[in-house]
Amino acid sequence: MRASAKIDEKRCMNYLIEDQDQLKEIEPLFKELGERGGEVAVDTEFFREKTYRAKLCLMQLGIDGDQYCVDVLAIDDLQPLKDLLVDERVLKLFHAARQDMEVILQTLEVMPKPIFDTQLAAAFGGLDMQIGYSALVQDRLDIELPKSQARTDWTRRPLSTEQVQYAADDVAHLAQLRELALQDLNDNGKFDWFEQELADYYDASKYLLEPALAFQRLSGGGLKIKQQYALKALAEWREAQAQKRDIPRSWVLKDDALFDLACRMPRTDEEALSLGVFGRKSGRYLAPQAVQIINELEVGDEVIWTKVDPLTKQQKKTVSNLMRKLSELAKQHHVAQGLLGTRKDVEGLYRHGQSEKLLEGWRAEIVGQPLLKALEAEQA
Numbered sequence: 234m235r236a237s238a239k240i241d242e243k244r245c246m247n248y249l250i251e252d253q254d255q256l257k258e259i260e261p262l263f264k265e266l267g268e269r270g271g272e273v274a275v276d277t278e279f280f281r282e283k284t285y286r287a288k289l290c291l292m293q294l295g296i297d298g299d300q301y302c303v304d305v306l307a308i309d310d311l312q313p314l315k316d317l318l319v320d321e322r323v324l325k326l327f328h329a330a331r332q333d334m335e336v337i338l339q340t341l342e343v344m345p346k347p348i349f350d351t352q353l354a355a356a357f358g359g360l361d362m363q364i365g366y367s368a369l370v371q372d373r374l375d376i377e378l379p380k381s382q383a384r385t386d387w388t389r390r391p392l393s394t395e396q397v398q399y400a401a402d403d404v405a406h407l408a409q410l411r412e413l414a415l416q417d418l419n420d421n422g423k424f425d426w427f428e429q430e431l432a433d434y435y436d437a438s439k440y441l442l443e444p445a446l447a448f449q450r451l452s453g454g455g456l457k458i459k460q461q462y463a464l465k466a467l468a469e470w471r472e473a474q475a476q477k478r479d480i481p482r483s484w485v486l487k488d489d490a491l492f493d494l495a496c497r498m499p500r501t502d503e504e505a506l507s508l509g510v511f512g513r514k515s516g517r518y519l520a521p522q523a524v525q526i527i528n529e530l531e532v533g534d535e536v537i538w539t540k541v542d543p544l545t546k547q548q549k550k551t552v553s554n555l556m557r558k559l560s561e562l563a564k565q566h567h568v569a570q571g572l573l574g575t576r577k578d579v580e581g582l583y584r585h586g587q588s589e590k591l592l593e594g595w596r597a598e599i600v601g602q603p604l605l606k607a608l609e610a611e612q613a
């Protein structure tokens with residue numbers, strides 16, 4: 234590595250990779266990692282306020298104790314990075330992997346594999362499911378990291394020394410955290426649970442929302458069947474619009490506006506505009522499209538959202554008792570409660586006597602079955 238690329242002369246371990254040549258220079262390192270089946274710590278910094286897709290600004294890599302902050306905004310050909318991320322011989326270490334994987338998938342269009350998630354591993358060790366990187370570093374390594382740069386503007390160039398230092402810190406301790414976590418998982422017989430949970434991370438459909446599935450984010454249980462079909466079609470249209478124009482979906486239309494349109498079903502542009510749900514400018518082209526969707530709507534006879542009756546007082550008490558049991562089980566197995574299941578999961582199990590999440594895989598034995606037993610006892 235050329236001295237000019239060093240940004241920390243004292244520690245000589247943080248490198249800012251600012252152009253194509255510098256990326257090319259570290260590429261042999263990636264290749265060598267593959268050959269020896271090594272591991273790389275990965276983090277991303279991105280920006281997503283005014284866009285549908287995140288804008289990847291920086292990718293940090295931690296390799297053998299050195300940190301490489303790759304300025305992806307300054308480099309055209311990111312193929313070496315993509316190759317590294319998909320190299321099945323190289324383990325990618327993340328903290329809170331889902332967010333990074335989403336950004337990587339949306340921007341670089343590759344699925345990092347295989348991965349290790351230190352946040353997930355921490356949850357299997359009884360720590361909070363959402364534990365932050367700094368908190369985990371503090372807890373497990375007793376190292377206090379400088380205050381978060383979470384509000385920093387990662388699109389700004391040049392990046393400040395503080396920004397690069399902060400970014401590098403984000404991957405500096407992942408290898409050590411993983412080592413401790415792995416020991417823990419193995420010692421407590423939880424590695425298999427962890428692996429099962431991780432398998433779900435590679436499901437691309439979790440990160441790239443198909444417009445046709447956009448309705449799943451909404452709940453139209455209170456609507457008539459015709460209105461439900463309208464809402465589903467409008468949700469698909471809105472998602473496609475947002476993706477095409479790369480803006481947040483709420484900038485196309487807010488959820489409330491979609492419900493208004495689905496309920497009122499305007500048949501003409503004037504009618505649609507008079508509902509007051511469109512922006513002044515965008516309404517001119519969005520309203521006719523919405524009207525067309527409603528006019529061409531094909532209504533099936535299958536219910537899209539079933540109406541869920543609220544629980545009675547007694548039923549709520551039963552669910553609360555099951556939640557208490559869940560909490561006990563979490564303590565007993567020393568696993569984050571949220572990882573075992575949520576109130577929604579438990580309520581689903583209670584309502585339907587079944588649950589894909591709680592009664593399949595590693596959860597079945599340690600949560601699902603005990604909860605069913607508790608429910609039987611309760612109802613006996």
Ligand SMILES: [Zn+2]
Binds near residue numbers: 276277278403
């Ligand atoms: Zn970060």
